[in-house]
Amino acid sequence: MKTAEKILVTSLDLFNQHGESNVSSVDIAVELDISPGNLYYHFKGKEVIVAALFDLYKNQIDTAFNSAANKDLSIEEFFYFLYVILEKGHHFQFLFHNQANLAENYPLVAKKFKLLILSQEKSIEKLITFFIQNGSLKASFHQGIQIVELVGLVFTQSANYYALKGQNISDETHLYKGLATILFAVLPYINLPPGELHHLQDAIATQTLVSALGAS
DSSP: OOOHHHHHHHHHHHHHHHHHGOOOOHHHHHTTTOOOHHHHHSSSSSSHHHHHHHHHHHHHHHHHHHHHSSSSHHHHHHHHHHHHHHHHHHHHHHHHHHHHHHHHHHHHHHHHHHHHEEEHHHHHHHHHHHHHHTSSOOOOOOHHHHHHHHHHHHHHHHHHHHHHOOOOOSTTTTHHHHHHHHHHHGGGOOOOOHHHHHHHHHHHHTTOOHHHHHTO
């Protein structure tokens, strides 16, 4: 692994553990056992590292959404896709820790983040509209928009909610809790055979959705 890649990996780990605002460029250099000058050679300040990490996150999110856009997803596959997005957010969780701090210290990153969220909403709206049109969801246009907003709230705020409650967010448990919240809200509108619906509910409740669909 090249030095620049090591810097990004180490920075991400430190930011996620301690919060970006509590980690300095010197801290990153010390963790890597390199000089601050060597770090500065690759990244001209912490703001450049934060911007690079956001770009990595955005690229992963864009890839996932582009993949979903090119498929006719089933409802179960849609929930697997939601898990993938939640998981990517988990890997870059420092971006969600303190949005006010992010906006104040990194306005360009915050602006890009806002555009990314708006783009995500449009993509989720297209998927929800697809399900309404094919009868998988029995919902009105307005109800569909409310579902889209709920998904966005879970994407951006669920980890903070569980952390504030003192719950461990280091593993996949809180990701499944986010999925369960979305399923609970969408459940009255889902139009699936009872067997398929029960299978989806069970896969989320037992945290086996990813192992079942991810291997397929």
